[in-house]
Amino acid sequence: MSSTVAPKIVLYWLEQSKAHRILWLLEEIGLKYDLKIYKRENGLAPEELKKINGLGKAPIISVEDPSLSPEPIILSESALITEFLVSNYAPQLAPPPSDLKANLRYKFYLYYAEGGVFQPLLVHHILDMVHTASPFFIKPVVGGLLSQLKSRWLNKAYDDHLGYVERELEGKKFLLGEHFSGVDCLHSFNWQSLEKLGALNSQRYPRLMEYWNGLQQREAYKKAQEKVKGHKALL
Amino acid sequence: MSSTVAPKIVLYWLEQSKAHRILWLLEEIGLKYDLKIYKRENGLAPEELKKINGLGKAPIISVEDPSLSPEPIILSESALITEFLVSNYAPQLAPPPSDLKANLRYKFYLYYAEGGVFQPLLVHHILDMVHTASPFFIKPVVGGLLSQLKSRWLNKAYDDHLGYVERELEGKKFLLGEHFSGVDCLHSFNWQSLEKLGALNSQRYPRLMEYWNGLQQREAYKKAQEKVKGHKALL
Known part of the structure; x- marks a missing residue:
């Protein structure tokens, strides 16, 4: 853990999207998080998601962790979210840095x-x-x-x-x-x-x-x- | 530079593929490299490429750099190749680690x-x-x-x-x-x-x-x- 204070995490989850794997990852790590569920509109991601990070694609996470940054960190791209969560909160889910x-x-x-x-x-x-x-x-x-x-x-x-x-x-x-x-x-x-x-x-x-x-x-x-x-x- | 001895790099370049951006990156960094050019067969990557790393997708690079690894490093996925080349041979092409x-x-x-x-x-x-x-x-x-x-x-x-x-x-x-x-x-x-x-x-x-x-x-x-x-x- 990067800090003794638990980070405040929000997962923006869209139905029928790649967000589901990040939900699973959060459960694997055992992190607490708020889950915000979005519905598709005519098969597409709702415009509302664009307010979160400009791109409007799910998943997005927001992480408040003063030990990492004074401002909330807003991330999209599932692989980046995976890399970030693992490296900061679950290094056991990646190979040892020396290898x-x-x-x-x-x-x-x-x-x-x-x-x-x-x-x-x-x-x-x-x-x-x-x-x-x-x-x-x-x-x-x-x-x-x-x-x-x-x-x-x-x-x-x-x-x-x-x-x-x-x-x-x-x-x-x-x-x-x-x-x-x-x-x-x-x-x-x-x-x-x-x-x-x-x-x-x-x-x-x-x-x-x-x-x-x-x-x-x-x-x-x-x-x-x-x-x-x-x-x-x-x- | 990770070493004072220049690394031995081979770029496996396929026509009409994403390999071209890695060729450009190598030129930006100013690294020496061997260029192996492959042609498409009926619009597809040739089976020959599979011999290099099993996956058979271009680009692939092979890097011999004893300061990093005793064995040659074979990499595919353009973004991984970019990350690897920049972090080892051109850190000025990425933000400072502290930011x-x-x-x-x-x-x-x-x-x-x-x-x-x-x-x-x-x-x-x-x-x-x-x-x-x-x-x-x-x-x-x-x-x-x-x-x-x-x-x-x-x-x-x-x-x-x-x-x-x-x-x-x-x-x-x-x-x-x-x-x-x-x-x-x-x-x-x-x-x-x-x-x-x-x-x-x-x-x-x-x-x-x-x-x-x-x-x-x-x-x-x-x-x-x-x-x-x-x-x-x-x-």
Whole structure:
């Protein structure tokens, strides 16, 4: 802990967004926080969120901790929030600073949460939106077109990323090895969404599925689910 | 410099990829490096790249620097490469470690390069691919459908992100203020691609365009362009 006085934390949580992994992380760390729940408007984040930090994307956290800064710290970008919370309040959820190799691996996964499989996942959602919105008389042709794009680009992208993580998990319990860390929370959004889309399954990626099933058994994960009961957490 | 002996650096550069910003960064820092140029195969990264680090995405760098590690360090993810090169070889391209607020801003932009406007940009490219691939008899209907999606989702996403950076640049010369930093290189891929797509223009985002035009006048930027002459650097 950076201070003996508990920090005052607010999490701005939006339904069906990446905010859910930060809620889970706060539960893993055991920090106290206020939870502010926002609803989507026509599928989009409400304009109200822009008042918090100008960008208007969830999650956002506000941290009041005089031992770090005289002013409240307002952060967006889930990976930055993860890095910040872990480094200040839960250093046990990152590799020891002396281990360069492990730290570069940790940082790789911090960046890779948005830089990797999330990108084809986003494209997948948008292609499905195109298909759903197609008028009935072109739906079959559009469907064929999207199938081509999926088999040419999307499946290759999934294979590249999921295949990579599947190989990386060999002999490991968590992304970094024996110990649960901040990046295990951070990547959960991807696994949950990909499982729902059928791209992540135990036939093709058995280790990844076993790992992901294990994460969902954690007490903190269940507590996070409980906190937003009645809201749709993920895509 | 972390050592008096120059590090041995290899940049694995793929045409039409995000690798170009790392080439520019190496020129800004003035580091010596070997440049390995890869071509796309049917629009995709060649399988050969997977031999370097298993993931097969460009850019990748390999750094041999005994003052840091007895083994070569192999890194992917442009933002991690930027953070690593700046922190070890060009600390002047990041805020001073004592300035928490400026450092969180720097880190925000490190994460935001993939987490922000790149995402609608990727969707834009894919939607254009869908349109191009449509058979002539459904092209008008598909075009109408994509226009709807663009006006409903894509333009909103562009406005959110570009509008945010436009406001952030008020009174600043670079993303972080008076001084050029690693994140100015890192975000260049987005500006270049968005300008080409017409989403970034001086009518709507005058400060951002002025900033981006200024970056392209830098000697190191021109040198990076020169190094890969004859290859298509960007999307």
